[in-house]
Amino acid sequence: MAGTDRAARAPDATHRPGRWLALSVLVLAVLLVAVDATVLGLATPFLSEDLKPSGTQLLWIGDIYSFVIAGLLVTMGSLGDRIGRKKLLLTGAVAFGAVSVLNAYATSPEMMIAARALLGVAGATLMPATLALIRNIFHDPRERSVAIGIWGAAASAGAAVGPVVGGFLLEHFWWGSVFLINLPVMAVLVLVGVRLLPESRNPAPGPWDPASVVLSLVGIVGVVYAIKEAAAYGLRWDIAAAAVTGVVARSSASSADS
Template identity: 70%
Template structure:
């Protein structure tokens, strides 16, 4: 994406939207926040519904992981492509079309008759979400040409994104307490209708006057690369890494990503300007956001199952248990500017990653009867750190890139966020799945079908136990819960190591005179 630049002396540039009075700009921002809030909520709202989906649709362990993260993978794979498309057909137009598609896909997902249907619907939701996300930051840049106002607007946008992701379990818990699991998708419909109705009236249209050709081969290469590599990771966790189809898919995905990078370096107007990564400050911000989401989403996807299937919480109580994460994300997202001015952008970003690592590491000690004080403190630390890291990294990415490349930079930031969320579930989820399957000890005499269903997931074990005699069911559940907790603990500790390494790496990458000077002047907000 690129943003049209206003040249002094041009009376009414054709591609610069009329922002109108201040009140109009902030009302338009509210519409954009509504869109990003819903897309963010949808990335996590499903987590509490996983036990219900397992009981109703009976997915395999691999299908369960795809249900959880296919949305984020498709979203990440298409963000840059859709951002480039919005430059050509208009950001407002693509945003509103994507909102309509999001609503339609939500309706299909709510009434999916099987796991395959649900995975497909979630994939379409990812396509629609990819048309919504890139338009929001581009339109914010058009609506707020003043640096200070734009910084405030981005802070609100970032707080909405992180708070939305943190609020997903709370929203899901409320709905599941009163309705069936499909309601977590139907909630999208009235919100999307409101977004479209207000967006038609309040949002300006903008597009790039000279966008260049849309790189369709690049779109296909990036999507093939991401899906191929992730598929190989998932299958390797379940069936082993040496299976021919796993090796072939992984190599195909890696080759596609290499080809995509080489192609982008040759194009005069690339979908993704990989040269932006020559700036160490830019690279630090992008990697910080990506690795933060890897740790966060990978662990929290399974925490919701832990709260319900191990501790016996109701969906609503599980959502309330995760409420500190939501509160922390909102507060630090809005206070990011002050925190960055107080300790510098370098210190704030590195410190946020370290705090998140400590919070995730604390979950490595959670057991079946762990007191809530440890859990609540960990959730608060994780949410507060995520609000800080995401908002600050977004502002750093936009501030590090040259003005003509601000649109491309925003696409990279959004892609890192969604790709991190998806990779977290795939990588750490595969760790939990692998350790669960290897640690599960089933009593003798179980039928082959029952045993296989119990090995698929903790939800599958609970479903299988419901059809067994009481003594046998108790043995199955005890072993399944023990194996699941062990897998979750190891995944949480691995996430803590990743985030600690990310904190150190970010500190070192931003250690240069230009970055230090920017920190001292409060640059990067």
């Protein structure tokens, strides 16, 4: 009889209450991270009029966000394994909202580039944490497959939605509004996440090498900087040095990972 009771309760234990609401918030966060990669497209003329960036600076404003996310995704996933994915997600959401304000009110091209880079750091905490938490929320394999499919669709759709959202906001507000839309979404993520998201961490996390992370970022930034500067000003010794530094740093990071 006791065995029957346990068997009857087992399916219920795999269905966490509020799991679909939790998924909707996680998916919205991922969608917003993807939107921020392309939302500046239509805002570029207005941003250029206010901040007056050079051609190279304008390219960095558009690209640095995605570069930082790409360089930190694996590292932030490993960090979440150690400190807890829920903790990393909520911390990243707060940081994403705060840095969005810094982006919206940037007063110089240099400040805008730095703010976009920081936004990329915060975005890199959200992507792996949301996916890892889906695995902990949905224990039923079929439900988990559906949830991951929705997550992937949102991540892919965000890039396409960005220009649409940017165009709508620019029609009614100034260019900084494309960043301020992040605030209510991140506020909802924190409020709902505190109540509904489970905490999880890897009991036996693999090695974490911060030096490789730094080398990887230096490699990406160094090579891209050299390409952009060489295209604008021609090949100079400092540009060649940046390219060599980037290649060496990236090779060192790859060797350390292997």
